[in-house]
Amino acid sequence: MYIQRKIHHEIKNHLGRKEYSIITGARQSGKTSLIQALYNELKNNGKVVNYISFEDRDILSAINKHPEEIFSFTPRPEKPLSGSNQKIQPFILFIDEVQYATDPSNFLKYLYDIYRENLKIIATGSSAFYIDTKFTDSLSGRKRLFELQTLDFEEWLIFKNLKDLLAELKLIRAQNDYISTSHKELLEKFNEFLIFGGYPEVVLENNIEEKINLLKDIKNSFLKRDIDESGISNPDKFYNLLTLLAGQTGNLVNRNELANTIEVDNKTIDKYLYVLQKCFHIELVKPFYSNLRKELTKMPKIYFKDLGLRNVALIRFFNFKLREDQGALLENYVYKRLTGIYDSDSIRFWRTTDNKEIDFIINTSYQQGLAYEVKMNCKTAKQTILKKFGEFYSNYPAEIVSYDIDSNCKWVLKL
Numbered sequence: 001m002y003i004q005r006k007i008h009h010e011i012k013n014h015l016g017r018k019e020y021s022i023i024t025g026a027r028q029s030g031k032t033s034l035i036q037a038l039y040n041e042l043k044n045n046g047k048v049v050n051y052i053s054f055e056d057r058d059i060l061s062a063i064n065k066h067p068e069e070i071f072s073f074t075p076r077p078e079k080p081l082s083g084s085n086q087k088i089q090p091f092i093l094f095i096d097e098v099q100y101a102t103d104p105s106n107f108l109k110y111l112y113d114i115y116r117e118n119l120k121i122i123a124t125g126s127s128a129f130y131i132d133t134k135f136t137d138s139l140s141g142r143k144r145l146f147e148l149q150t151l152d153f154e155e156w157l158i159f160k161n162l163k164d165l166l167a168e169l170k171l172i173r174a175q176n177d178y179i180s181t182s183h184k185e186l187l188e189k190f191n192e193f194l195i196f197g198g199y200p201e202v203v204l205e206n207n208i209e210e211k212i213n214l215l216k217d218i219k220n221s222f223l224k225r226d227i228d229e230s231g232i233s234n235p236d237k238f239y240n241l242l243t244l245l246a247g248q249t250g251n252l253v254n255r256n257e258l259a260n261t262i263e264v265d266n267k268t269i270d271k272y273l274y275v276l277q278k279c280f281h282i283e284l285v286k287p288f289y290s291n292l293r294k295e296l297t298k299m300p301k302i303y304f305k306d307l308g309l310r311n312v313a314l315i316r317f318f319n320f321k322l323r324e325d326q327g328a329l330l331e332n333y334v335y336k337r338l339t340g341i342y343d344s345d346s347i348r349f350w351r352t353t354d355n356k357e358i359d360f361i362i363n364t365s366y367q368q369g370l371a372y373e374v375k376m377n378c379k380t381a382k383q384t385i386l387k388k389f390g391e392f393y394s395n396y397p398a399e400i401v402s403y404d405i406d407s408n409c410k411w412v413l414k415l
Helices: 007-013 031-044 057-065 067-072 104-115 127-131 133-138 153-159 163-174 183-196 200-204 208-229 235-246 255-262 266-278 292-297 307-314 326-339 383-392
Strands: 020-024 049-053 091-096 119-124 143-147 282-285 301-304 347-351 357-362 370-375 398-402
Touching (some): 007 143, 031 049, 031 091, 031 119, 057 067, 067 104, 104 119, 104 133, 153 163, 153 183, 163 183, 183 326, 200 208, 208 235, 235 255, 235 301, 255 266, 282 326, 282 347, 301 307, 301 326, 326 347, 326 357, 370 383, 383 398
Parallel strands (some): 020 119, 370 398
Antiparallel strands (some): 282 301
């Protein structure tokens, strides 16, 4: 049974636009399930739709000869008669795994330029498609990207059929003075989410050992496809880097140190980091400075798109309350939560030369700036750091986000 994702309505609302809807995201995040559900919904509502996958070798062989060959497998869009005011219902074509085309960017560009008045394409594709620079260049103005991430905590509760707890979570976030009697149960589920992450298949599996096996398969099988499609010649070095980054979650990324540790040059590290970002596994957060040149040259911080992948890279799945990396997991969660509220480009961190740091700075063009310091325990927050930051940036009110409930801090589940 398909469980609807938050992004479902966002993509559906884009159907009326001429630009093609391109769905990105990590492997196993649910892209195929999403477009199959959209296809069935539109078909049942009487829309003119069709669905094909480029995993079908016959289709793939044909369209690689010429984009027009797609219409050997799906109806050709109708065109109104010359001089007629007749309105033709747009034809919506769903294409899964479009990256398997020899030149997917040219394929989509051709169809858009010839048929954009009466053909709407919704396509999914893996990382190899987005790493190709031609994707950005040739499809400029012809597409909108939608990134399907792994489940956030709200979606996680839905997938676990915990709708009562979801209602409590929404009340907690909506009402500042609301005190939930379910906070202990919510934290127990939240702890599980921090360990196993939000890959849908992993979330739906209740057996712990099977959860771990599924995450290992994502790392070993599906990540290997990313490696192969990205042209990486030394996968062992790549996996070593992934493990190193997992152990440095929330810390600065020092390319020189990483290169020395896994014995490669800096260009190789840059390529590996680029692939991990384009494959939707990690994100690098830039520092916040009033001097833009410094902001562009200082080291970024590393966060994972999914904590399950982070933890499987370390083979570390024991109870959250017993872990020494609680702070890193919590900080990574807060980062992902903030990316669900703000554009990732507007999220920075602040760090001085004497290592005083504020975890997250929100800098947007449409509201006052914000600053968040993440702590397991509210009492461990160093007020001197918050005060020093306030001396430089008084227009960025700072809050402490804490795992523990404390009247002086924002509870992490209220964020």
